[in-house]
Amino acid sequence: MIVDCHGHYTTAPEGLWAWRKNQLSSLKNSFAKPDISDQQIRDSLEGAQLKLQRERGTDLTFFSPRAGSMEHHVGDVGVSEAWSRECNDLVHRVCSLYPANFAAVCQLPQSPGVPPANCIPELERCVNQLGFVGCNLNPDPSGGWWKEPPLTDRWWYPLYEKLVELDVPAMVHVSSSCNPAFHFTGAHYINADTTAFMQLIQGDLFKDFPTLRFVIPHGGGAVPYHWGRYRGLAQDMNKPLLKDHLLKNVYFDTCVYHQPGIDLLLKVIPAENILFAAEVVGAVRGIDPETGRYFDDTRRYIDGAAGLSAADREKIYEGNVRKVYPRAAAALRRAEGRRA
Amino acid sequence: MIVDCHGHYTTAPEGLWAWRKNQLSSLKNSFAKPDISDQQIRDSLEGAQLKLQRERGTDLTFFSPRAGSMEHHVGDVGVSEAWSRECNDLVHRVCSLYPANFAAVCQLPQSPGVPPANCIPELERCVNQLGFVGCNLNPDPSGGWWKEPPLTDRWWYPLYEKLVELDVPAMVHVSSSCNPAFHFTGAHYINADTTAFMQLIQGDLFKDFPTLRFVIPHGGGAVPYHWGRYRGLAQDMNKPLLKDHLLKNVYFDTCVYHQPGIDLLLKVIPAENILFAAEVVGAVRGIDPETGRYFDDTRRYIDGAAGLSAADREKIYEGNVRKVYPRAAAALRRAEGRRA
Numbered sequence: 281m282i283v284d285c286h287g288h289y290t291t292a293p294e295g296l297w298a299w300r301k302n303q304l305s306s307l308k309n310s311f312a313k314p315d316i317s318d319q320q321i322r323d324s325l326e327g328a329q330l331k332l333q334r335e336r337g338t339d340l341t342f343f344s345p346r347a348g349s350m351e352h353h354v355g356d357v358g359v360s361e362a363w364s365r366e367c368n369d370l371v372h373r374v375c376s377l378y379p380a381n382f383a384a385v386c387q388l389p390q391s392p393g394v395p396p397a398n399c400i401p402e403l404e405r406c407v408n409q410l411g412f413v414g415c416n417l418n419p420d421p422s423g424g425w426w427k428e429p430p431l432t433d434r435w436w437y438p439l440y441e442k443l444v445e446l447d448v449p450a451m452v453h454v455s456s457s458c459n460p461a462f463h464f465t466g467a468h469y470i471n472a473d474t475t476a477f478m479q480l481i482q483g484d485l486f487k488d489f490p491t492l493r494f495v496i497p498h499g500g501g502a503v504p505y506h507w508g509r510y511r512g513l514a515q516d517m518n519k520p521l522l523k524d525h526l527l528k529n530v531y532f533d534t535c536v537y538h539q540p541g542i543d544l545l546l547k548v549i550p551a552e553n554i555l556f557a558a559e560v561v562g563a564v565r566g567i568d569p570e571t572g573r574y575f576d577d578t579r580r581y582i583d584g585a586a587g588l589s590a591a592d593r594e595k596i597y598e599g600n601v602r603k604v605y606p607r608a609a610a611a612l613r614r615a616e617g618r619r620a
Numbered sequence: 621m622i623v624d625c626h627g628h629y630t631t632a633p634e635g636l637w638a639w640r641k642n643q644l645s646s647l648k649n650s651f652a653k654p655d656i657s658d659q660q661i662r663d664s665l666e667g668a669q670l671k672l673q674r675e676r677g678t679d680l681t682f683f684s685p686r687a688g689s690m691e692h693h694v695g696d697v698g699v700s701e702a703w704s705r706e707c708n709d710l711v712h713r714v715c716s717l718y719p720a721n722f723a724a725v726c727q728l729p730q731s732p733g734v735p736p737a738n739c740i741p742e743l744e745r746c747v748n749q750l751g752f753v754g755c756n757l758n759p760d761p762s763g764g765w766w767k768e769p770p771l772t773d774r775w776w777y778p779l780y781e782k783l784v785e786l787d788v789p790a791m792v793h794v795s796s797s798c799n800p801a802f803h804f805t806g807a808h809y810i811n812a813d814t815t816a817f818m819q820l821i822q823g824d825l826f827k828d829f830p831t832l833r834f835v836i837p838h839g840g841g842a843v844p845y846h847w848g849r850y851r852g853l854a855q856d857m858n859k860p861l862l863k864d865h866l867l868k869n870v871y872f873d874t875c876v877y878h879q880p881g882i883d884l885l886l887k888v889i890p891a892e893n894i895l896f897a898a899e900v901v902g903a904v905r906g907i908d909p910e911t912g913r914y915f916d917d918t919r920r921y922i923d924g925a926a927g928l929s930a931a932d933r934e935k936i937y938e939g940n941v942r943k944v945y946p947r948a949a950a951a952l953r954r955a956e957g958r959r960a
Binding site for chain 2: 419420424425426428429430459460461462463465466467470471474475478479481482498499501502504505506507508509510511512513515516521536537538540541543544547548563564565566568569570575576
């Protein structure tokens with residue numbers, strides 16, 4: 281089994297964007313559901329994410345609303361709540377249509393300056409009523425201005441308490457950038473991953489939440505490349521070794537789009553802390569002229585990694601995800617059934 | 621010859637910080653020079669940067685004021701100008717006392733929202749009168765709030781014209797962070813490196829300035845680890861191959877504090893674009909328990925890199941720096957004379 285823990289509905293039908301446009305040009309926050317048929321959903325996936333699953337031989341994708349469109353910075357908290365519900369409902373429809381191909385991960389209705397506790401009702405609705413297996417948590421709902429307290433601040437604690445209670449992890453994932461300094465997928469995403477990890481080094485969050493689990497996407501930003509720097513900074517701050525300080529709670533995905541990057545990730549981060557992911561259809565869509573393969577076909581790099589044992593490969597493809605996302609067990613059984 | 625292109629005067633005598641404290645607690649901007657004797661300067665270096673040069677067998681360090689103390693966000697442009705002059709004058713004294721060990725790189729008197737052209741007089745003074753060989757350019761003088769236009773914006777062009785005229789490169793280096801989201805050496809520095817490179821991908825700066833040269837420190841932030849992502853993003857944007865788009869003008873230093881990181885850097889970035897550096901005494905001061913060596917003893921990693929040819933090692937240690945910093949030729953001759 282190969283589980284991709286990081287996919288977004290980047291190909292959502294036009295009806296969703298029409299709904300959003302209507303929402304943002306209106307003063308009310310109550311609308312009919314987006315005008316999207318099941319066939320439109322199928323069409324949006326069959327030639328894209330599902331085609332790539334088949335071609336690349338992956339089995340199950342954890343699927344969340346398009347990250348760049350979470351846009352927590354747009355409008356007020358009511359706008360964010362209504363938009364999050366629609367995006368999550370649409371992802372739920374995807375997973376209901378293809379229950380053996382996708383498991384749902386929700387967008388949270390964050391809003392700049394609004395205590396994250398406001399996200400609890402939507403999180404509970406998604407997990408308890410709709411069977412979602414995780415959520416995306418935005419450390420910067422301002423969209424590139426970074427005005428929220430660090431992830432270790434008590435500001436976030438009520439949401440963490442709920443994550444622990446529900447036993448779902450959060451992927452730490454920003455949305456689009458409205459700061460012209462930061463290209464969104466080329467700078468803001470990677471910076472956010474790096475920033476989040478450093479915040480976690482500085483704090484002692486997992487003393488308070490020993491079972492809370494974060495996935496840091498895009499291979500952990502700059503962290504594995506600078507693993508010596510982070511080990512050294514933690515040591516200078518009199519923190520425990522990173523494996524004890526953070527690696528019981530923090531995981532990295534494999535959205536690193538070339539073989540040398542994946543090789544480094546596998547070399548410095550324990551296999552127990554790596555989850556397979558490709559983020560397709562996502563940030564980088566072309567074919568690497570150096571390999572003739574899609575940049576984002578990360579399975580090639582995992583399969584091509586010299587010296588990765590079969591046992592470690594299995595952890596990365598399936599074993600770890602079962603531990604980090606226990607609520608995905610049913611979807612994993614369905615995916616297994618499809619394969620059988 | 622081994623040239624370290626990235627060192628800061630982190631151990632400057634107390635007289636400098638007293639001067640700064642006086643400056644910031646006063647309403648005037650004219651003060652006596654800092655009360656610092658030559659012996660105090662010697663003492664501040666002999667047990668630190670000079671000791672490490674000797675122990676690690678490096679020959680010449682490009683030396684600039686402490687990056688975290690540039691603090692372009694503190695006070696107004698007059699405060700920044702006065703402080704930059706004092707910091708640069710002190711570095712000049714260092715290089716005058718040890719002309720065969722250090723070559724000077726200047727801090728620029730940037731200030732948030734102030735056109736960078738204001739830096740030209742201090743840059744000219746440092747280069748033309750004091751023999752400085754380069755400068756540090758802060759892409760975010762706000763100190764973590766990122767309010768300046770991207771480095772490709774015409775906002776910066778008058779300064780670039782002067783850099784080209786003087787034939788000195790700029791190291792793209794932020795200062796401290798006053799944004800609590802960003803630890804300064806663990807997040808802000810690395811993010812800034814990544815951000816700057818992505819800005820350069822998005823633009824076409826080197827069409828306008830074909831001889832302008834930037835050094836991106838800390839191993840290029842996240843860039844080499846995500847080299848596939850950056851190649852792919854550039855391709856999706858219909859930019860030329862990165863080697864043609866940027867690598868005639870952009871260089872990475874080797875401030876990456878573990879062997880696997882350096883190995884990755886050497887694997888994906890051409891040797892012609894890598895400059896040796898350690899940034900000592902700097903961000904990470906401890907001994908790596910996994911190796912028993914200082915994290916920041918980057919010479920160990922370069923010497924320990926399997927498959928690096930002698931010719932490429934020479935480029936990284938010396939050859940490239942001669943091309944990127946042509947004004948360092950005299951200091952290189954002095955360092956050679958000391959060795960002889």
